[in-house]
Amino acid sequence: MTDLTSLRISYTRDALRRADLNPDPLAQFKSWFDAAQQADLPEPYALSLATADASGRPSVRTVLLRGADAGALTFYSNFESHKGHDLAANPQAELLFYWAELERQVRAYGSIARVPDAEADDYFHVRPRDSQLAAHASDPQSAPIENREALEAKFAALHERFPEDQPVPRPDFWGGYRVTVQEWEFWQGRPNRMHDRFRYSRQGDGWQIERLMP
Structure with a gap:
């Protein structure tokens, strides 16, 4: 160093x-x-x-x-x-x-x-749609998660839960x-x-x- x-x-x-x-x-x-x-x-x-x-x-x-x-x-x-x-x-x-x-x-x-x-x-x-979904995916924020794949799966499931033609609730x-x-x-x-x-x-x-x- x-x-x-x-x-x-x-x-x-x-x-x-x-x-x-x-x-x-x-x-x-x-x-x-x-x-x-x-x-x-x-x-x-x-x-x-x-x-x-x-x-x-x-x-x-x-x-x-x-x-x-x-x-x-x-x-x-x-x-x-x-x-x-x-x-x-x-x-x-x-x-x-x-x-x-x-x-x-x-x-x-x-x-x-x-x-x-x-x-x-x-x-x-006014946030990008994926940022809105990420707010849902990161709950509970700061909590441990098993791996990156589990996070990505949660994010993918939210895309199915909230189709493009539906607003994402806060x-x-x-x-x-x-x-x-x-x-x-x-x-x-x-x-x-x-x-x-x-x-x-x-x-x-x-x-x-x-x-x-x-």
Whole structure:
């Protein structure tokens, strides 16, 4: 294995100043997200979702952002998954976006609630049909399965159960989560590890913005 102690790069692409920041953190996030899309980055909407169970054991995985509005970020999942059980016991989470090519990351911490059923239905039915069937096939998500063949057989059976001329219903165990963000952090890499970091903290109806030590 390569000696990891010698691996590093110097971040020189950009800077982040207090004067650059939008007073609304969601607007600031959307500005950086748009820049990531315009840079043709692969899956700029992919994020790391960190949760913890009732005992405090942490867990992290990648999910996809599917909404950013009204101070909240939305993603979808199986309610019976590992993350679903975590969020039922401890309804708070932290999200991390990392756009390496732009030398930027965004952290967002907040409380979690499920999106309304009608909203989940609307999103479910704009997904590709095979993705809809896969939502059924993966139940119970995160549970052990004998082998790949058993999973493929379950998927094939769902194709027979729901012919092409019939809509696929959203399963009750699948839906959306909305993170109402209470704290944001915007990080811009700088040379010599002297990074720019700014934190937005909820203060009543507004936001306090502070520069953080790198």
